[in-house]
Amino acid sequence: MPYFDAASTLPPHPVAREALLAAWDEGWADPARLYREGRRARMLLDAARETAAELVGCRPDELSFTTSGTRALHTGIAGALAGRRRTGRHLVVSAVEHSAVLHAAAAHERAGGTVTEVAPDRGGRIGPGAWAAALRPDTALACLQSANHETGTEQPVAEAAEAGRAAGVPLLVDAAQSLPWGPPAGGWSLLAASAHKWGGPGGVGLLAVRKGVRFAAPEPSDEREEGRAPGFPALPLVVAAAASLRAVRAEAAAEGQRLRRLTGLIRDRVPELVPDCEVVGDPVRRLPHIVTFSCLYADGEALLHALDREGFAVNSGSSCTSATLAPSHVLKAMGVLSEGNVRVSLPPGTGEEEVRRFLAVLPGAVRGVRDQLTAGGAVTADGDDGLVLDTLGKRCPVPVTELGRVIGRVPVGGTVTVLSDDEVAGLDIPAWCHLRGHEYLGERPAPRGTAYRVRRTA
Template identity: 60%
Template sequence: MEYTAEQAAAPAYLDAASAAPLHPVARQALVAALEDGWADPDRLHAAGRRAQRLREAATATVADCLGVRADEVTFLSSGTAAAHAAVLGGLGGRARAGTTFVHSAIEHSAVLHAAARHGDAAEVGVDLQGRLDLDAWRTAVSGPGVALAALISASHEVGTVQPVAAAAEACAEAGVPLYVDAAQSVGHAPVPPGWSLLTASARKWGGPPGVGLLVVRKGTRWLSPYPGDDLHRPRPQGALDLPAVVAAAASLRAVLAEAKTEAVRLSGLVNRIRATVAATVPDVEVVGDPVERLPHLVTFSCLYVDGEALLHALDRHGFAVSSGSSCTASTLRPSHVLEAMGVLSHGNVRVSLHRGTTEADVDRFLAVLPGVVADLRKEAGM
């Protein structure tokens, strides 16, 4: 198949849900923080005190952005580390209340791995749109011996926004703390209140990699799952990458200032992708709620197409996307989220946009995609 010069233009990065490009403010803050943030902020000398002031300012900024107290915020080495600390620490702190961990079927793999390590877990399903079964959730969290519940704020695979407020209300009635993985929401959409623990990842909102965020609300029992650590308040394992933390905080503030405008713009581009893919690619299923969704993310599955082959074909034409399960992309196994929804779980593509995505990027993608899918089906003899 031949492509025009316009279609063969510069590469388009469409995988922001995995890691968004570094925000300009993050880049500026990172360079500036390298001057004063290299020392150990726990030391008492002048260099340490300068670093300590930077750490306190970054913590206060993030707390203000999220509407929480500064002493509820902890920076960890990644979103995965934060998720593990939230689950294992939350369960440890509630050991006297019970051992059961209730979670949705569409949690990120980091949460599911923590659940598997814990052993005593109860999974709650979702509907065809990827939304939590609230009736089943209420039943599960009100059962005996439930220590902790977990619900992702919005599906990282298909973008469907979850009923966090209603789920939190059910947890409150049962006296069970709720952990919310807000990695895809922070920077794009508000997270409803009512949760006890929350995690996020800076690289999802345009901050640097290597910065995870854990928030433990006052009154929530949390016990460190790590040896030789503070038993009552989360602390990072090892040295904190303070310049990266400063950049993460600065970029979060900048992203939130742009969030409403960007949500409108990106949602319009996603609507175009949803409609055009459905109209131009035969045997395709666009999944996830078309309305109650994140503004920057869309997933579709193509029948008779191998997901890995589709990913590589699009990459050759300059489009970086996710295929397979986005949180286990290296394995390229079928998505556990799509399987839980009961929709086509093979040949899927997740497109996720960012502040640098242009209409031209989307137009080129939509122009190239039908031919790529047709060529792969032809090669497979379909």
């Protein structure tokens, strides 16, 4: 049964299991102890650190093992901000960073710091000029992902590092999605990654802090991992993580080429197979294994369930999934449609026939979900200024679904006003206009909810 959610987590690489078992039997003792069992654990830990450092592109004494990528990000950001507190308390992040970065930024703001979010283009890519312009004399740290976890869009990390060097601002690179494919371009000051994204186990992150970067280990103090990751280590997991990173890197060049062709196939075929569908993310500067698209007039969660019934595990950035009540902040920052969103991320080894089977079942799955939405229950009326579509009390994707249904009744050049109290409409209606080629005239508060105005141009 095809699992197409590699960007969330990967089934562990077979090498990870072997390494885990060897370290389980040999590496259970405390590596800080002086007796034989402790020394043996220490050797395993040191060897894992050397392997991981080589593949990250840093010195072993610059690399700490944390308990997750989230922890690596939280600790890296807090430590760098604390270490450079005398410079200032300004933090720069891209608006499409992983939520762990944005949560750390929000915590920094609540603690009195300031944060600038740099917006991406419609492909999800940060402009190097906008990035450099955000750096200020009081900027303590800037955080940019090597590539986006929802769209696969690669970010200009080398340019951002260069801008940071010129401005004297260290760059933290969240390399979680790209590290399996290769080390990020040099010039970064801090790097975070997560083993379960490359076929290592959950429970292991990497935090690299270059020598010379000001860094204050967070409180409370702890003697492990240079004070950057408190608590007794999960040594078998760390060993498994290092072994699997080496293994996936050995396969990365060939596998990357193969998966890029398969995601390219999805990018090309989905708009042909599914009407009213938008593929999002940069079409060229992208990771090999991720492709994301949104389907108008479809409920994301219903689509996930329909695909799950067909045997395909995918993810969605739609607000209509029960796990998240808000739409993906990434899609929101890009200004693209969030409804009926599907992220396909292929694990290494995915076969072309699985992808073709996915393409074969997708149109029917989308159609089935769209068919469930026929009775929207919205009310239309003629207003002073064209048609008024009342979708108050209706949740995503109803406002856009109803808009799509009534647009044919609007004369070309005429307007329709959508009333909605679902805040996602503020993202999806403009995105719908962009996708369908209509003109979005703007929004204003209405007696209840918000009024969104659209001019039919085609």
